[in-house]
Amino acid sequence: MSLSPVEYPHCWGHRGASAAFPENTLASFEAAIRDGSEGVESDVHVSLDDVVIMFHDPSLERTTNMTGLIREREWYGPDGMENARTKKQPPQSIPTFAETVELLMKEENRNVLFNVDVKVFNDPDRLFSLMHKIISSHDEWETLLAPRIVLGLWHPRFLEPAIRHLPYCRRSHIGLSPYIAREYFWDSCEAFSMNFGALATYEGEKFRRDCKVAGKKLMVWTVNDPRQMMEAVRWKVDAIITDVTKTWLDLRATLQADYEKANSQLGRFFLWTTPWYWLPVQLFFWRLQWFFLEKNGGPIVNVPVGVLPPAIAVK
DSSP states (O other), X not given: OOOOGGGSOEEEEETTTTTXXXXXXXXXXXXXXXXXXXXXXXXXXXXXXXXXXXXXXXXXXXXXXXXXXXXXXXXXXXXXGGGOXXXXXXXXXXXXXXXXXXXXXXXXXXXXXEEEEEOTTSOHHHHHHHHHHHHTTSTTHHHHTGGGEEEEESSGXXXXXXXXXXXXXXXXXXXXXXXXXXXXXXXXXXXXXXXXXXXXXXXXXXXXXXXXXXXXXEEEEOOOSHHHHHHHHHHTOSEEEESOHHHHHHHHHHHHHOXXXXXXXXXXXXXXXXXXXXXXXXXXXXXXXXXXXXXXXXXXXXXXXXXXXXXXXXX
């Protein structure tokens, strides 16, 4: 038996095709698009001189030949971050948000969605106002660009600034905790981007079911193991976010050809033999997420957001 192709999750490149190329670089984004990904996921930070850059960590040292906090370093100049290069080969520069938008606006890439992971270390008003200037500088941005951008928000205090500065962007909550997702983001987001382990629990199953009933789109990260990919297909999620874009796209093609064979080869036993997927372990990490968000983003409370614009489907 073969399922219809439209029933299979989209492929979103996590920091691009980051298993093959340095993460969060134009080369990585382009590789994910060439592989056939429907979307690209990346992260944003702001430099001291107001340049929005695509980078995961708040500091430079893990992935580049420079050190220091991004918010304390300038982009331009002899010692600026524009001169940084990745440690992973082949060496790449850090792309700016503006450069990434240029890539998305190329005619051949105008079918690609862009999931912006908004790190909690940012000042949301400053970040979103800078993003709006870049987005709105393009011709026909309201129709050709804005509908393809998904803002991924971890902390509820980012909701009101996102709606105020970028009302035209789709919104998703990124997280590990179904409780935080329900309590603080349910009415304000069209989609939820959740860690695979969180969705594998009993609480995760209930959350998946409620998303389907409410018409919320569901994305799962970071899914690199074919067994996880197959399980995500069984869950009927809308998108798989992965470092190994070609692996998921090849598996998806196999499923379209012979679903039953692939389903039988990629079993579910790993869910019971891997402690990471057990509820007590997940509860620990959900609590850890709470502490992390409050430490770096302030108290987690429900924030009034006023009248929300109409919901936009992510897929």
